[in-house]
Amino acid sequence: MRNSSLLLIPCALLAACSYTAPPIGEQEKLYDFDERVHYYQTKLSSKKYRVEVVEDGYQNFQRQSVFILRHANNLCKGRTFTLKVIKGVQEYDRFPTTPRKYEPNLLTEVTCD
Structure with a gap:
């Protein structure tokens, strides 16, 4: 009886950690x-x-830009991909002379070839 209890614990932990991808079209x-x-x-x-x-x-735009390139590569499992930027590209001035306006989120589409 004790051996079966020990076997159930790892199975329960694995079931709790499982991930199910959302259906196509659903945002996560x-x-x-x-x-x-x-x-x-x-x-x-x-x-x-x-x-x-x-x-x-x-200040974090550079990190966000690098992230999107790495993430696209991971989504396409290292295969060739096309990255289309829809909106959110920021200007880069080291010392801007005017206040920076609000920038939208970096919105992209990744297509795996």
């Missing part, structure tokens, strides 16, 4: 711990994704 909110980036991802088809990186200030 995610966080990348390495780059410290919040983003939304929507699978549009088997080879196409919409990824929206949440704007986190002018």
